[in-house]
Amino acid sequence: MRILKFNSHFLNPIMFTLISAVFLVSFSSVANGVSLFNGYERAALLIKPLSFYILILVILLTLQFRLVRLSKKFALMTYLILFGFMIISTFKDANKLLVLLSFAYLFFSFYFYTQWESFLSLAALNPLYQDCDIEKTTLFKIKGVLKNRNTGEAKDVYLTNLDKRSGFLFFNDNIIVKNSDTCELELIYEGVRFASNCVPVTGQLNGMGFTYNPDEMSRSIGSLYKICLDRQIFKEL
Numbered sequence: 516m517r518i519l520k521f522n523s524h525f526l527n528p529i530m531f532t533l534i535s536a537v538f539l540v541s542f543s544s545v546a547n548g549v550s551l552f553n554g555y556e557r558a559a560l561l562i563k564p565l566s567f568y569i570l571i572l573v574i575l576l577t578l579q580f581r582l583v584r585l586s587k588k589f590a591l592m593t594y595l596i597l598f599g600f601m602i603i604s605t606f607k608d609a610n611k612l613l614v615l616l617s618f619a620y621l622f623f624s625f626y627f628y629t630q631w632e633s634f635l636s637l638a639a640l641n642p643l644y645q646d647c648d649i650e651k652t653t654l655f656k657i658k659g660v661l662k663n664r665n666t667g668e669a670k671d672v673y674l675t676n677l678d679k680r681s682g683f684l685f686f687n688d689n690i691i692v693k694n695s696d697t698c699e700l701e702l703i704y705e706g707v708r709f710a711s712n713c714v715p716v717t718g719q720l721n722g723m724g725f726t727y728n729p730d731e732m733s734r735s736i737g738s739l740y741k742i743c744l745d746r747q748i749f750k751e752l
Contacts, residue, residue, distance in 0.1 A: 516582055516640070516724075520716040528590070528631035531623065532576050536569055538620065539597060546604040546613055568597060579631070582640060582717075587632050594624035639681035639716050639724025643749060655685065656748060657739075659702035661713075661723075674702055676749050677740050681716065681726045688721070700725065702739060711736035 518525060543565055562569075575593050578586035601617035634640070655673040661684060662669045676683040684700075701710040711731050717724030729737040743749055 516717055516719045518582070518716070519718050520714060522716075524630055524634040528627045528634070529576065529579050531627040532572055532579065532590075535594075535597060535620075535624075536572050539565060539568055539572075539600075542601055542613070542616060542620075543604070545616075546607065546610070568600060571596065582635070584635060587628075587635055590628055590631055594621075594628060598624065636678075637681045637724070638676040638678040638683055638749070639726060640683075641676050642683045642685065642719075642722055642724075643676045644685065657702050657704050657743075659684075659700060662699045662701070664697045664699060672700075675722070677736070677743055679729050679737070679740055681724060682713075682736065683717075683724045684722060686721045686723070698725070700727070700736065702736065704739060704742065707734070709734050709736055709739040 540562060571593050575586065575589055578589055598617060598621045601613070601620060605613040605617060655675055657674040659672050659674060660669050661672045670686060670688075672684040672686055674682060675685050698713050698715065699710065700713045701708060703709075711727045713725040713727045713736070715723050716726050727736045729740070731737055
């Protein structure tokens, strides 16, 4: 799966992971009283003991870019390991500044962890079907039509997941959706039509995640979501 449209819920946690590496080196510099600008050898001696922590940050960054669900637990583990390292480092001289920085990092890491957790739970990132599933169309109850306003092309689709702001569609054939496409989605459930404008945000070979405006008028996708919620149509695998 690939991201078609970047937003703050995706970019902010990734930026925080990058900043964590810089913060870690700066923290160690203050704790050891060594400046990074006092020559290459001193900088190398300072960074070498941090290799393990930088490695797990690189792994976390890779998992986040690949949208791996495991990245949620790995992020929590990484932030706690870094916080533990910082707290242990403060035991050397009980520096109040370092203690303050450690708990400031813990606060921000919790904030960005919850943001990442919320992002990964979006229906646009969770198709609720496996690539190995046979006859996928028999699994889905809601069928519809996706109209591309740029090209005028219309395709039959199946709704596989839906939440209050996003959803996921399955296509019968391979469609390459672009982030510049603007679409109108019409879904039919028990003979009733629900329609809304939607924006592609994620894509794969025969599927697309989208967002929509939940505040549109009646018989919109937002209205359909309330029905799906009451009837528990979509459940996690």
